[in-house]
Amino acid sequence: MHHPSVTIHDKQFSLYIPERKILHSVEIVATRLSHDYRGKRPLFLSVLNGAFMFASDLMKEMSTPCEISFIRLASYSDMHSTGKVKEIMGLNEDIRGRHIIIIEDIVDTGHTIAGLLPQLRQKGPASVEVATLLIKPESLQHNLAIKYPAMSIANDFVVGYGLDYNGLGRNLRDIYKVI
Ligand SMILES: O=P(O)(O)OC[C@H]1O[C@H](OP(=O)(O)OP(=O)(O)O)[C@H](O)[C@@H]1O
Numbered sequence: 001m002h003h004p005s006v007t008i009h010d011k012q013f014s015l016y017i018p019e020r021k022i023l024h025s026v027e028i029v030a031t032r033l034s035h036d037y038r039g040k041r042p043l044f045l046s047v048l049n050g051a052f053m054f055a056s057d058l059m060k061e062m063s064t065p066c067e068i069s070f071i072r073l074a075s076y077s078d079m080h081s082t083g084k085v086k087e088i089m090g091l092n093e094d095i096r097g098r099h100i101i102i103i104e105d106i107v108d109t110g111h112t113i114a115g116l117l118p119q120l121r122q123k124g125p126a127s128v129e130v131a132t133l134l135i136k137p138e139s140l141q142h143n144l145a146i147k148y149p150a151m152s153i154a155n156d157f158v159v160g161y162g163l164d165y166n167g168l169g170r171n172l173r174d175i176y177k178v179i
C-alpha cells in the first residue's frame, strides 16, 4: 500500500520518494558498482539497522561476484545526532587487502561515516568507498567524498525503506518526510 501520508508516534509524514523511484536509483548505483568492481570481489559492509533494505535490493542488482557482511554502530537517538562516534561491532572478516564498500541508508551530518572510515582504514583494506541510498548535502558537517550516493535530498527528516523514527517506519516501501 502507498499512502499519501502516515503518522508515526507523534509526527505526520507525507509521501516523498515512491518505491519505483527508489528502486530505479538503486539499480543505477548497482550498475555503476558492478562496472567499477568487476573482478575485484568487493566486500560490502552494511551498517545496521537502517541499511538492511537498501543492502538487500542493491545486492540483488549486482552483476559481479561480491560478498556482504553486516556491522553495527549507532550514533542517533530521537531526531538529533548525539555526535558521538561508536565503535564497529560484528566485523568478523579480515579486511586486509579487500575492496570495501560501506552500505548506508543515509549520510546526514556525516558523523557516522566520518567515525567509521578511519576505523576501517586502520585495518588495511585495499580501498574503502561509500554507497548510500540518501545524502543530505545541506546537513553534511564533514568533508567526505561519498562516491556512490543514490539520491540527494533536502534537509528534512525522512522515514521508510529501512529508515526509522524512534524505531518505527522501517517497513514502509516508500520514503516519507516529516510535515
Ligand atoms: O550522517 P549521520 O548524521 O551520522 O546520520 C546517518 C546515520 O544515522 C542513522 O543511523 P542510526 O544511528 O539512527 O541507527 P539505525 O540505522 O539503527 O537507525 C543512519 O542509518 C546512519 O547510520
Ligand code: HPA
Pocket: 076, 106, 108, 156, 157, 158, 159, 163, 164, 165
Ligand atoms: O532523516 C533521517 N531519518 C531517519 N534516520 C536518520 N538518521 C539520520 N538522518 C535520518
